[in-house]
Amino acid sequence: MYIRPVGTIKTLGTLPLTPPRSTGTSAAAPAESFQDTLRRAVSSLEEMDRELLKSNIELVAGTAKDMHSAVLAAEKASLALDLIIAIRNKAIEAYQEIMRMPI
Numbered sequence: 001m002y003i004r005p006v007g008t009i010k011t012l013g014t015l016p017l018t019p020p021r022s023t024g025t026s027a028a029a030p031a032e033s034f035q036d037t038l039r040r041a042v043s044s045l046e047e048m049d050r051e052l053l054k055s056n057i058e059l060v061a062g063t064a065k066d067m068h069s070a071v072l073a074a075e076k077a078s079l080a081l082d083l084i085i086a087i088r089n090k091a092i093e094a095y096q097e098i099m100r101m102p103i
Contacts (some may be wrong), residue, residue: 038087041080041083041084041087042084044080045077045080045081045084048073048076048077048080049077051073051076051077052070052073052074052076052077054073055069055070055073055074056070056073056074058070
């Protein structure tokens with residue numbers, strides 16, 4: 001039996017454990033925006049969805065090497081979708097909390 005290691009979302013990169021320190025100068029290059037990070041996450045999700053579709057087609061057509069790759073692709077896509085949905089829900093909750101604040 002052939003077992004492939006489960007990959008991670010490579011396009012998201014690593015998250016820092018500590019917040020970045022301010023150098024006091026605003027002339028430094030701006031860090032990547034939250035919008036760019038979300039765009040990369042969505043494009044990664046779309047890529048995983050394409051991999052899932054490809055592995056499902058191979059599985060149905062009978063050209064797949066093993067069923068495990070199709071199951072792993074489905075689980076990776078499902079987990080990535082759950083992550084994107086959780087981020088969206090937290091962003092909506094934060095917006096609603098800000099709108100409830102008195103001026």
